[in-house]
Amino acid sequence: MNLLKLRKMLQEFLLEDIGELDVTSQTIFPIEQTSQGVFIAKEDGIISGLAIIKEAYHLLDSTIEIELRFSDGDRVSAGDTIATVSGPTSNLLTGERVILNLIQRMSGIATVTNRCVEALNDASIRICDTRKTIPGLRMLDKYAVVTGGGKNHRFGLYDGVMIKDNHIAYCGSITKAVKAVREKIGHMVKIEVETESKEEVLEAVEAGADVIMFDNRSPEEVKEFTKLVPKGIITEASGGITLDNLATYSGTGVQYISLGFLTHSVKALDISLQVKEGNKKSSFNE
Numbered sequence: 001m002n003l004l005k006l007r008k009m010l011q012e013f014l015l016e017d018i019g020e021l022d023v024t025s026q027t028i029f030p031i032e033q034t035s036q037g038v039f040i041a042k043e044d045g046i047i048s049g050l051a052i053i054k055e056a057y058h059l060l061d062s063t064i065e066i067e068l069r070f071s072d073g074d075r076v077s078a079g080d081t082i083a084t085v086s087g088p089t090s091n092l093l094t095g096e097r098v099i100l101n102l103i104q105r106m107s108g109i110a111t112v113t114n115r116c117v118e119a120l121n122d123a124s125i126r127i128c129d130t131r132k133t134i135p136g137l138r139m140l141d142k143y144a145v146v147t148g149g150g151k152n153h154r155f156g157l158y159d160g161v162m163i164k165d166n167h168i169a170y171c172g173s174i175t176k177a178v179k180a181v182r183e184k185i186g187h188m189v190k191i192e193v194e195t196e197s198k199e200e201v202l203e204a205v206e207a208g209a210d211v212i213m214f215d216n217r218s219p220e221e222v223k224e225f226t227k228l229v230p231k232g233i234i235t236e237a238s239g240g241i242t243l244d245n246l247a248t249y250s251g252t253g254v255q256y257i258s259l260g261f262l263t264h265s266v267k268a269l270d271i272s273l274q275v276k277e278g279n280k281k282s283s284f285n286e
Helices: 003-018 051-060 089-094 096-120 138-147 165-171 174-182 198-207 219-226
Strands: 034-041 065-068 081-088 126-128 161-163 191-195 211-215 234-238 256-258 271-277 280-284
Touching: 003 051, 003 096, 003 138, 034 089, 051 065, 051 081, 051 089, 051 096, 081 089, 089 096, 089 271, 096 126, 096 138, 096 271, 161 174, 165 174, 174 191, 174 198, 191 198, 198 211, 198 219, 211 219, 219 234
Parallel strands: 126 256, 161 191, 191 211, 211 234, 234 256
Antiparallel strands: 034 081, 034 271, 065 081, 271 280
């Protein structure tokens, strides 16, 4: 994860939430009042995005002390203390919501990715993400997939060619589309072609695709199609694959399975910040 980009993102997120000032925390608590707080996991899962706690709080106040108890990719259980923080009470509370929103989402993505890897139970096939991410959060979403044991697909339209059904329909054929792209791009850019039939797979092979995707195909079809693809071409399956049927794709011979639901409909992992003052504990998790 690019820390320079992360800091810029966090600055924008904090400004969006705080505006001119946090009228609640900054009017209730004098800046000299300090507290300790703990980030607590409220359910089991895979943690991701811990650098956000440090970077966000240090943007608000460089004197805030942070101790991380886990590393990204670690498994946490309900009740585990993920991190401890200490500093001005007002600043701890001002940064709380932005931090929680991000690490809850990222940990949810990491957790479901890990579940998919375990459900598939096939080390020869890699689980990967798609471009179905929240605009503005792609770097964080894709980082979370990696911490959960998955791999990244292309990051955007700029770093890989993906010829889909609409491209093929408008161009006229897979062969024409691949030829048009190959004449204009450099040798460092790979070309992926989406296919839906045996005939399209064979055409993509003949056209010289670097990656061939089997779109919305059954495990039986995926197994059949992979046998048509030479070893030098990467294979991928996508579409219609869920956590419930993922295990049926084990042993099909495909190299990657891309899953949009890892990021587009993820359930956040429940995490809260509990701020302590003396012997009194208050939960701030609105």
